Amino acid sequence: MSAWRLGALIAAVAAGVLLPKAAPAALVGGRVDPRVARFLAMLPAALLGGLAKTSALGGGPGLRPQPAVLLAVLAAGTIAALTRRGLLAMVGGWAVLAVVLLLS
C-alpha cells in the first residue's frame, strides 16, 4: 500500500472525527433561545448516562456486556453514590475489574 493511500486514509479518519466536533460548536451562537438553552443544559447529564451505558455494554450492535466490566461499573457507581468520593469510587471499580479479570 502506497504512502499516499495511507496518508489519505489517515486524513479521512481525522476529517470524519473533527467535523462532528467542530461544526456544531461553530453553528451555535453565544445567545440562544431559552428553550434551546434548556435543552443544551440537559445534554451533559443525558450524554453521561448514555456514555456509561455504551461503555459498559460494548459499542457494537446488540448488547454484549462483559461480566467483569459490569461488576466493576456496578461497584464504582454504588461507591460513588454512597460516599460521593469520585476517586475512591474509580479505584474501587478498577480493583473489582482487576480481581474479576485475574480470577476468570
Added chain:
Amino acid sequence: MAALPLVPGTLAWAMAFGAAATAAGLGHGWAVAMSVVAWSGTAQLAAVTMVAQPVLLVFLSSLLLSLRFVPMSLALSGLLPGTPRWRRVLAACFLADASFALLAAGRTRTVAAVFGTWLAQYPAWVVGTAVGALAAPLLPGRVLEASDGLIAVIFAVLAVEAALAGRREAAVAVVAGAGVAAAMLVVPGAVALPAAAMLAGALGAGIRR
C-alpha cells in the same frame, strides 16, 4: 489533576489500537501517525479494518462513529457560558469522550481545563499506540477488555456525580441510559448514543418543574 484518572484507560486503549493496527498490516509509523492526527480510538479501530476500502467509505465510517460528538459539541454552549465561539470550537476539537465527561460532571469548566485534559490524554494515546504497535506479539489478549473496563468505570462514576446534581438531571441520565440500551438492540452504540441523548435532553427540557 482532574484528568489523571483518565491516563491508565487511555494508555491501555491505545496499546490495544497499536496492536490491532499492526495485526491489520499497518506499519508501526503509520499506526502512530494515525493516532497523532486523528486521535479517536473508535474511528481508528474501525479504519484499520477498512484499509482496503475506498477513502470515502473510511471517511463516512469515521463520521458515523463520531456522531456522538454532535451533542457534546452543542452542549459546550451551556458548559462554557460566555466563551467566544472560536474558543468553543477550539475546545470542541480537543474533546474526547472522557474529557467531555469531566466537563459535564463539573470537574472542569474552562477552555484551559479542556486543553489540560487533552494534554494528559494525548501523549498517553500516542505513546500507548507506539508501545502497542511494537509489543503487539507480547501483549495479553485482555488488554482491550481491561481498557474497556477502566474507561467504563470512569463514565459510571461521573454519571452518578452528575445525577446527584438534581432530580431532573438524574431522570435525564437514567432515561438516556435506558434509551441507549434499548436502541443498541438494533443499531450500534455510535448511533444509539447521540440519538438517545438528544431525545432524553429534549424530554428533560420540555418537562415543566
